[in-house]
Amino acid sequence: MIRAPYNKPLAEIQRIIQIKKRWIFKKQLEFKERTIGEYAHKKYTKGFLIKRVNFYASKIGVYPLKINVKKLRSRWGSTTKDSVINLNQSLLKAPKNAIDYVILHEICHLKIKDHSYRFWKLLQKFMPNYLQSKRWLEVNSNKIID
Ligand SMILES: [Zn+2]
Structure with missing residues (x-):
């Protein structure tokens, strides 16, 4: 060769x-x-959301009358006057800390209706680094909410 x-x-x-x-x-x-x-990994179940609601509810000592996990337009969660918490089903695709933030936020509303200083102070007590998750939800809303 x-x-x-x-x-x-x-x-x-x-x-x-x-x-x-x-x-x-x-x-x-x-x-x-x-x-x-x-x-x-990010796919959580409805049962998981309810577990987290119970977790924060028992910490703060306020309980929702009912929890709905459903399709919501343009919001991650809401609390009604009669203590019903509505969670966006798209949360199931969000990371755990974002899920926890939304749930804690709504539970704090069971105690304080508005977004006053007292409200944020209460929320921060249970999640000192909540701004990170708040920011994540703002940035990813379009991508995740369907
Ligand atoms: Zn709020």
């Missing part, structure tokens, strides 16, 4: 390209799996 010397660098280059291609493909696959994994 005769091997032309100039063939060698070319083969070498092709080999490197192949390795790089394989590496890129592998990385893309990893990324895809991770994204799907995170999404799957």
